Amino acid sequence: GAGVSQSPSNKVTEKGKDVELRCDPISGHTALYWYRQSLGQGLEFLIYFQGNSAPDKSGLPSDRFSAERTGGSVSTLTIQRTQQEDSAVYLCASSLGYYRGYEQYFGPGTRLTVT
Amino acid sequence: SQQGEEDPQALSIQEGENATMNCSYKTSINNLQWYRQNSGRGLVHLILIRSNEREKHSGRLRVTLDTSKKSSSLLITASRAADTASYFCATVQNRDDKIIFGKGTRLHILP
Numbered sequence: 001g002a003g004v005s006q007s008p009s010n011k012v013t014e015k016g017k018d019v020e021l022r023c024d025p026i027s028g029h030t031a032l033y034w035y036r037q038s039l040g041q042g043l044e045f046l047i048y049f050q051g052n053s054a055p056d057k058s059g060l061p062s063d064r065f066s067a068e069r070t071g072g073s074v075s076t077l078t079i080q081r082t083q084q085e086d087s088a089v090y091l092c093a094s095s096l097g098y099y100r101g102y103e104q105y106f107g108p109g110t111r112l113t114v115t
Numbered sequence: 116s117q118q119g120e121e122d123p124q125a126l127s128i129q130e131g132e133n134a135t136m137n138c139s140y141k142t143s144i145n146n147l148q149w150y151r152q153n154s155g156r157g158l159v160h161l162i163l164i165r166s167n168e169r170e171k172h173s174g175r176l177r178v179t180l181d182t183s184k185k186s187s188s189l190l191i192t193a194s195r196a197a198d199t200a201s202y203f204c205a206t207v208q209n210r211d212d213k214i215i216f217g218k219g220t221r222l223h224i225l226p
Contacts, residue, residue, distance in 0.1 A: 004157070035216075042203060042218035043158075056213075091157060098212065101146060101165075106157030 002026070004107035006092050012113045013082055021077040021110045025094030032075050033104060034067060035091045043091065049075060050098050082114045120217050121204055127223040134191040136220040138204030139184075145207045147180055149189050152201045152219070161189075161202075166209075191222075199224045 005024045013019050025032050034046040045059040049069040060066070064082075069075040079086055089111050093104040121138050128134050138147070146165045150158040164171045164180045164187065171178045177190040191198055201219040208215065 043216035045213070045215070093158075101163070103148065103160040103163060104158075104214070106150075106159070108157045 004092055004094055004105050006090075006107035006110050008110060009108065010111045010113075012115060015084060015114055016081055018078065018080045019082055019112065021079075021090050021092075021112070023075045023077070023092030023094075023107060025073065025075070025092070026105055027073075029094035029096055029105070030072065031095045031098045031102070032069060033093045033095075034075070034077050035093070036061075037089045037091060037109070039088075046077070046090075048098070079112075082112075084114050087112055087114045121202070121220045123220060124218070125221045125223070127225055128194060129225050130194055130196060132194055134194050134198070134222055134224075136189045136202050136222070138187045138189070138206075138217060140187075140204075140206045141185060142206075143209040144182075145209050145212070147178075147187050148205045148207070148214075149176075149178060149187075150203045150205060150216075152203065154200070158203065194222075194224045196224050196226060198222060 007022045032049040035043040036046055037043050047054055047057050047067050051072050052069050064080045067077045089109040091106055091109045093106045095102040095104045144166055146163055148163045149161045151161055152158045162173050162178050164178050166182055175192045180187045201221050203216050203219040205214050205216045
């Protein structure tokens, strides 16, 4: 079946502009996660959704970052007034349930470059 | 240091040799997972080992977990060029169920 998809695959934007990143999880996966990965670094947790609710927003680096999930499926991560330090690969993952015992299936990521 | 730290940071070995990567963590965990990331791609789940398990095998992969030392190792036997990738360990913490990824080990298999 189809895996996790993300769009766009690459995004170049000017500093100060807003961007929206999209994630389509695997059908039937209730949990959805967003991570950020800077060049050569590990994954930085941003936010996760269980259904449409986001119980844990602690990883969002600033109030310029927000995310929503509608219909228990597609999620969008919005970054307002982008800064150069926002440049990274943004990865989305989904799983059947939340964390314990459930492997995460990752999308290919969106590479964001802020100029 | 952070939860789920891998070492070494980078490893180069000859094709056919075994590759061993280690992961250390700090807090009590429910399970530990290993993922692989090929350059520029998403992560792929390799194996999950629960806190009450000591060893697990999957094909050429062997994972051990020592909860007394808070460490895990991933062994890849008879390495192949296609094994060249970054390998991450991820721990699921008991206290809050959060999964935390390390910074990874970059493995390079030399022909």
